[in-house]
Amino acid sequence: MSQGVVRAFPPEVLEIARKIRDMEIRGAGRIAKAAAEALRIAALKYEGESCEEFKEYMLKVAELLVSTRPTAVSLPNAVNYVVSQLKKPGIDSLEKARSLVVSRASRFIEYADQALSKISEFGEKVIRDGDTILTHCNSAAATGILVLAHKKGKDITVYATETRPKFQGYITAESLLREGVRVRIIPESAVRSIMKRIDKVVVGADTVAANGAVVNKVGTSLIALAARERGIDFFVATETFKFSPFTLIGDIVPIEFRAETEIVDEEMLARHPKLRVLNPAFDVTPPDFITGIITEIGIIPPQAASIVIEEMYGHPVMHESLKAVEEDFAQ
Numbered sequence: 001m002s003q004g005v006v007r008a009f010p011p012e013v014l015e016i017a018r019k020i021r022d023m024e025i026r027g028a029g030r031i032a033k034a035a036a037e038a039l040r041i042a043a044l045k046y047e048g049e050s051c052e053e054f055k056e057y058m059l060k061v062a063e064l065l066v067s068t069r070p071t072a073v074s075l076p077n078a079v080n081y082v083v084s085q086l087k088k089p090g091i092d093s094l095e096k097a098r099s100l101v102v103s104r105a106s107r108f109i110e111y112a113d114q115a116l117s118k119i120s121e122f123g124e125k126v127i128r129d130g131d132t133i134l135t136h137c138n139s140a141a142a143t144g145i146l147v148l149a150h151k152k153g154k155d156i157t158v159y160a161t162e163t164r165p166k167f168q169g170y171i172t173a174e175s176l177l178r179e180g181v182r183v184r185i186i187p188e189s190a191v192r193s194i195m196k197r198i199d200k201v202v203v204g205a206d207t208v209a210a211n212g213a214v215v216n217k218v219g220t221s222l223i224a225l226a227a228r229e230r231g232i233d234f235f236v237a238t239e240t241f242k243f244s245p246f247t248l249i250g251d252i253v254p255i256e257f258r259a260e261t262e263i264v265d266e267e268m269l270a271r272h273p274k275l276r277v278l279n280p281a282f283d284v285t286p287p288d289f290i291t292g293i294i295t296e297i298g299i300i301p302p303q304a305a306s307i308v309i310e311e312m313y314g315h316p317v318m319h320e321s322l323k324a325v326e327e328d329f330a331q
């Protein structure tokens, strides 16, 4: 190891990290691809000559990227995919290490793009001609299904929730309208009252836990509840890299709480110093509320999530948090 000297990160890498943090790049899949791209840039722009220093530098870039947003597991999964093999024996020259990072980052991005098309193909099959579908927030995986169903000639109507406070529902509405899909925007508070018009729900995911629970944009679990009340199918569209290996060993998915000022303006906060605003960005939908999880490897029941995780990630190695507990006990 070098003596703890870590080179400055390239400005492009810092800019991608900032954009993810500020949600200029958002959506769990896009975040993961942007992180892989940042790692690729960091590797290509490294100007030192030491393999050990390169590895240390890449791990610092990885830490920076993972720290930007806490909930979507696609982010650490993508970062681990790109950098974890640097620790393996045999990566003993700078050129080997650099080309490993560059090739794995490119492979991840390619995989993510292909996964989205496969999800559209599997998911399109659950949409019937004449369906009215409710979606929430803005999910590339969910939107892809709806666009493909429309392109295949199915006459569909999509209800898109506004998705306060950041109104990602507008992005969904605009991308569907561009493709010629019929769209209705509704406030989230109207979900239960319009559920009688809905044939099925399709949403995305930020993280899928080992028990099949789905963490997605806040409000998703209320939509699932309203769908269940009427016996309406509730589908989740997601790449398998949003399945969390950490939950297989009991880790809780951290829920991101964002700034108070996304909900209430500075002036109101200044007028009422005792006022506190809670702004959770995500919530958890239990597996029993979910009809199926549409992935690039097929449509799976939520109860099969742990099998997918073991297939994708192997049996989990001991996670850092558990190691820390064990070390505490050892003292």
Ligand SMILES: O=P(O)(O)OC[C@H]1O[C@H](OP(=O)(O)O)[C@H](O)[C@@H]1O
Pocket: 026, 027, 028, 029, 030, 136, 137, 138, 139, 140, 141, 142, 168, 203, 204, 205, 206, 216, 217, 237, 281
């Ligand atoms: O990966 P795709 O399917 O695009 O999106 C998945 C999910 O990511 C988004 O989170 P945010 O808007 O980044 O907070 C939404 O919760 C969306 O459902």
